[in-house]
Amino acid sequence: MSWLEISKNGNRLRRGAGLAVIAGFLAFGSAGCGFHPMYGTPTAGGHDLTEMMKRVEIAAISSRTGQKLRNELLFGTTGGGGTLAPVYRLDIALRESYRNTLVTQAGNPTGRILQLDAEFRLVRLADNETVFKGASTSEAAYDLAGSTGNAGSIYGDTRAALNAQNRAARTLADTLKTRLAAYLSRDA
Numbered sequence: 001m002s003w004l005e006i007s008k009n010g011n012r013l014r015r016g017a018g019l020a021v022i023a024g025f026l027a028f029g030s031a032g033c034g035f036h037p038m039y040g041t042p043t044a045g046g047h048d049l050t051e052m053m054k055r056v057e058i059a060a061i062s063s064r065t066g067q068k069l070r071n072e073l074l075f076g077t078t079g080g081g082g083t084l085a086p087v088y089r090l091d092i093a094l095r096e097s098y099r100n101t102l103v104t105q106a107g108n109p110t111g112r113i114l115q116l117d118a119e120f121r122l123v124r125l126a127d128n129e130t131v132f133k134g135a136s137t138s139e140a141a142y143d144l145a146g147s148t149g150n151a152g153s154i155y156g157d158t159r160a161a162l163n164a165q166n167r168a169a170r171t172l173a174d175t176l177k178t179r180l181a182a183y184l185s186r187d188a
Helices: 003-031 049-054 064-078 153-187
Strands: 056-058 088-103 109-124 129-143
Touching: 049 056, 049 064, 049 153, 056 064, 064 088, 064 109, 064 153, 088 153, 109 153, 129 153
Parallel strands: 056 088
Antiparallel strands: 088 109, 109 129
């Protein structure tokens, strides 16, 4: 057996031992971490998270984008089914803002970014106390056809803006639903 063969076998042994040590740390380290699936039936508190999400009343939000956000949240929390007797109410204050991007030499923007800012609070209906509050943001970019001087671009710009509102509302609803589910799985 040459020195080169001994060296290769030694490297293999050390690599195997290193992998075994890492696997051991991962196994023991994750054993007591308290990880449990968010969408599993029972939670740590013994409540069904899907049922708890259906017990959240989502208050009306003004504006078209607010209505879209509320509809996305209703579908996300109930799965399209009906709600149960509400235990909580989710109040959302929504603000829309636009920023121009890619401005031409003539000063015309060729695109915009829609930003939705939502401040929310979860109110327990039994005592009208705010139990969870926070803020989330969502953005969606879109192109402006009118910046190129195309005829009929008003319709294209309007459709692009509506599409951006829908995308931003969907993204924001997913974020809020996840934060709400995380709170309810922990403290409900």
